[in-house]
Amino acid sequence: MVRLLRVCLVALVPGALVAQTPRPAPVFTHADTLRGSFTTPGRVWWDVAFYDLHVAIHPADSSIAGYNGISYRVLKPSQEMQIDLMTPLEVDSMMQDGQHVSYRRDGNAFFATLVQPQRKGALNKITVYYHGRPRIAKRPPWDGGFTWTHDSLGNPWIVTTDQGMGASAWWPNKDTQADEPDSQRIALTVPDPLIDVSNGRLRSVTHHPDHTTTYEWFANNPINNYAIAVAAGTYAHYSDSILGEQGTLATNFWPLAYHLDAAHRQWPQALSMLRCFEHWFGPYPWYNDGYKLIEVPNAGMEHQTAVSYGNGFKNGYGGRGASLRFGFDFIIIHESAHEWFANNITAKDQADMWVHESFANYAEGLYAECKYNSADSGAAYILSNHARNDVPIIPAYGVNAEGSQDMYGKGGLMLHTIRQIVNNDEKWRGILRGLNATFYHQTVMGKQIEDYISRHSGRDLSKVFDEYLRTTMIPEFEYRTAGNRLSYHWTHVVPGFDMPIKVTLGDSGYAFVYPTERWKTVRLRLTTPAGFRLDPNFLAVAHKYGDPEPVAAARRGRGTPAGNVAAPTGVFGGRAGGATGGPP
Ligand SMILES: [Zn+2]
Numbered sequence: 001m002v003r004l005l006r007v008c009l010v011a012l013v014p015g016a017l018v019a020q021t022p023r024p025a026p027v028f029t030h031a032d033t034l035r036g037s038f039t040t041p042g043r044v045w046w047d048v049a050f051y052d053l054h055v056a057i058h059p060a061d062s063s064i065a066g067y068n069g070i071s072y073r074v075l076k077p078s079q080e081m082q083i084d085l086m087t088p089l090e091v092d093s094m095m096q097d098g099q100h101v102s103y104r105r106d107g108n109a110f111f112a113t114l115v116q117p118q119r120k121g122a123l124n125k126i127t128v129y130y131h132g133r134p135r136i137a138k139r140p141p142w143d144g145g146f147t148w149t150h151d152s153l154g155n156p157w158i159v160t161t162d163q164g165m166g167a168s169a170w171w172p173n174k175d176t177q178a179d180e181p182d183s184q185r186i187a188l189t190v191p192d193p194l195i196d197v198s199n200g201r202l203r204s205v206t207h208h209p210d211h212t213t214t215y216e217w218f219a220n221n222p223i224n225n226y227a228i229a230v231a232a233g234t235y236a237h238y239s240d241s242i243l244g245e246q247g248t249l250a251t252n253f254w255p256l257a258y259h260l261d262a263a264h265r266q267w268p269q270a271l272s273m274l275r276c277f278e279h280w281f282g283p284y285p286w287y288n289d290g291y292k293l294i295e296v297p298n299a300g301m302e303h304q305t306a307v308s309y310g311n312g313f314k315n316g317y318g319g320r321g322a323s324l325r326f327g328f329d330f331i332i333i334h335e336s337a338h339e340w341f342a343n344n345i346t347a348k349d350q351a352d353m354w355v356h357e358s359f360a361n362y363a364e365g366l367y368a369e370c371k372y373n374s375a376d377s378g379a380a381y382i383l384s385n386h387a388r389n390d391v392p393i394i395p396a397y398g399v400n401a402e403g404s405q406d407m408y409g410k411g412g413l414m415l416h417t418i419r420q421i422v423n424n425d426e427k428w429r430g431i432l433r434g435l436n437a438t439f440y441h442q443t444v445m446g447k448q449i450e451d452y453i454s455r456h457s458g459r460d461l462s463k464v465f466d467e468y469l470r471t472t473m474i475p476e477f478e479y480r481t482a483g484n485r486l487s488y489h490w491t492h493v494v495p496g497f498d499m500p501i502k503v504t505l506g507d508s509g510y511a512f513v514y515p516t517e518r519w520k521t522v523r524l525r526l527t528t529p530a531g532f533r534l535d536p537n538f539l540a541v542a543h544k545y546g547d548p549e550p551v552a553a554a555r556r557g558r559g560t561p562a563g564n565v566a567a568p569t570g571v572f573g574g575r576a577g578g579a580t581g582g583p584p
Contacts, residue, residue: 028399034109036400038178042082042111046072048174048181056189059156062148065131068172074122081112084168084175089132096126128172137161140298144169149297151256155234159296167225178348178443180222189214196232197254199306200289220288222441224346227304231294236260242271245283250290262313267293269332276370282433285344300331302338322384326368337363345439351397352446358411382416385409389472413539414468420537421500422457431456463497477534480545486524490515502535510535
């Protein structure tokens with residue numbers, strides 16, 4: 001399901017410097033546009049206000065049936081409405097104001113022809129009834145659909161995942177991240193004695209004579225459609241709270257019943273996580289919905305206010321990775337960081353997924369910094385990241401394309417580099433908090449995030465973002481020394497690249513220089529010029545003029561030619577910001 005843009009900016013790199021073989025251009029289809037563009041004619045004229053989702057789940061035949069009442073504001077009059085629901089699910093009917101609505105199907109999109117007038121500013125509602133056997137997730141959580149499985153005691157365990165593929169894998173909606181409802185009801189009916197845990201607060205539990213029970217959850221906030229999730233199993237429940245920046249924050253924990261002790265041991269990390277991320281990012285974005293951690297039979301996912309967890313109650317990621325060496329549970333920390341970056345601030349287009357993943361990766365380092373009360377520990381964590389430089393982090397827009405896995409580790413290194421440029425940790429923290437306050441409960445284009453950081457850092461970072469997000473190049477600091485003179489400039493950079501960087505100008509440590517593509521010269525006060533170094537906290541490569549080009553592997557890695565080129569962990573596939581770092 002991951003479709004990557006393989007070309008584009010690679011072509012801008014001089015041929016001799018390209019480490020990778022150019023790959024064929026991807027072919028995007030009409031269906032990709034229907035799924036991936038938030039400005040299709042059937043979407044652009046209406047704004048979701050409320051989803052009222054009711055679904056009965058039938059494990060006996062792996063089927064579901066239900067309806068979604070879609071309340072929406074009319075932005076401009078139109079009579080054709082796009083509602084997404086993936087095959088093999090079937091729409092049974094659509095109703096508006098007590099009347100049947102006719103519709104046609106175009107693959108995974110339905111087009112309803114509305115008869116009632118759609119007056120600008122009106123709040124209207126259409127209800128979509130549907131049923132079927134939803135697609136089964138082949139490789140959750142990286143693949144969308146239902147997982148029908150059993151826990152180790154043989155009890156049914158049913159969950160959904162659909163990030164990337166889309167929420168319309170199992171329920172009808174406007175399947176774009178650009179449009180979130182103001183709130184949502186999720187009423188799921190499951191066979192007894194299963195308990196369903198979903199997003200927001202539990203409003204009611206209704207037992208039915210046919211030995212099923214409806215769990216009515218309510219998310220009282222804007223919410224990503226990919227965050228809406230089923231988690232039905234034999235759960236235990238306990239609660240806790242923290243006194244946070246906006247008062248008492250309720251935390252609720254839902255492990256499988258036989259993992260209750262393990263959860264009590266491992267999951268208190270969620271409380272220290274909340275304290276750390278409130279410090280760095282600002283208040284938890286959903287006090288009225290609370291925070292939840294729910295055990296699931298896959299690695300985990302950032303479902304809003306219902307973070308799913310499948311990391312075996314162990315530190316690390318699948319038992320490995322830098323988070324193991326730094327003594328924390330990768331899934332609790334990474335997925336919960338998405339409450340700020342992904343759920344509070346949501347990228348409108350999948351192409352800007354770096355807004356979710358680069359910050360979540362960077363947040364892992366901040367958690368290490370909190371845990372050890374040491375910026376050096378946080379830096380050591382992030383510097384163990386790996387950059388692949390296979391394809392640019394940002395792919396094509398409007399076609400639901402997902403960029404390189406570099407959105408994790410390289411993106412985290414980019415943010416760590418920008419922190420060095422800002423060179424003022426309180427200012428940097430103010431930027432991270434300011435992002436969450438300024439774009440509170442909003443969907444954004446990545447460019448808005450870039451521009452905000454530039455504006456509030458006091459420096460135009462547009463070329464820095466272009467270099468790291470839109471090319472596969474790593475900036476090369478080319479230099480030569482002659483006596484006590486250092487000459488230097490940037491190569492392998494986008495035109496106009498002007499990132500400041502710290503270097504060893506003297507024996508006392510690193511100092512800023514301001515390279516551009518043109519050669520500059522400064523006085524070097526190093527006792528041994530051969531010891532010249534770049535500050536490894538910057539994602540850049542040093543190259544002494546006249547020496548052989550740094551090997552491609554070094555350029556792909558994070559630092560100087562002598563720097564560490566860490567191998568990815570890849571334990572669970574692509575989601576880890578692959579890491580092999582030293583201990584704090
Ligand atoms: Zn993530």
